[in-house]
Amino acid sequence: METKAKALYQFIVEKAPQFTEEWFTHQSVKTGSDYSLDAPPQISEKIREQNSNYVRLVAKSLDQSNEEMKETIGAWTKKTAADRAQSRTSIAEVTRNFGIFRRIFWQFIERFTSETNLPITIQDLFYWEKKLNTALDYVIESFTKEFMKIMIMRLEAQSSLIKELSAPVIELTDYIGLLPIIGDIDTARAKNIMESSLQQSIDSGISILILDLSGVVTVDTMVAKEIFQLAEALRLIGVETVICGIRPEVAQTAIQLGIDFSGMKMESSLQKAVRKMAKNI
Known part of the structure; x- marks a missing residue:
């Protein structure tokens, strides 16, 4: 390294703790934020340590x-973004x-x-500006990339769970x-109901699926078509x-819409459907 x-x-490394304390004076109380002045002591200490390490x-x-700079900073931002x-x-x-x-x-x-x-x-100043600002830019670039990756993965997992819960196949027997x-x-x-119910039916090994529509307020031709397709897909498996x-x-x-359910097995209520099947068990 040049003299x-x-x-x-x-100089910067020696001043890293002082740097971090000056940075901390700019914080305020923000409930739930790791940077908040009222954050738990262990969180504040961890933030100070991470900040000094970034310095x-x-x-x-x-x-x-x-390339070396990106490798060392990138490895650290993965950890801080996760935190x-x-x-x-x-x-x-x-x-x-x-x-x-x-x-x-x-x-x-x-x-x-x-x-x-x-x-x-x-x-000297222009050289340092080029080197240091490139590193500083990469800190926020890599942090944002990792942070958003985690958030997107979390949203996708939540979306998948919501979809699964919106069409749960409950095993009665x-x-x-x-x-x-x-x-x-x-x-x-x-589409989600069809995909989810088919997979759940296969996983559970059931041979009869009761489709309860008592919670459906309206039925149009599109809904009827989807119900028919679901019944046909289930029949095929x-x-x-x-x-x-x-x-x-x-x-x-x-x-009134001319929708014909006559070709499908129907029951007036869930209770009657379950009662009839119970007799056959």
């Missing part, structure tokens, strides 16, 4: 190639604090240039299952479908 860059590096990593970039994602710290809060971090970082470089006996030239459907059915939900619980007003609407 002046090495001296700057040592050292950015300073180290003075003697690294871009922030576990809390209620928003990405907006992270970027705000990073802006403070950058300003303080350059304030310490200004202090170094005023305190050192080394002859600092404009070329070893071979009889119940699929209660509640609310409106659009094309997207109908060896599962018999019994439809029950169609409301009187829904039945009237179905007749």
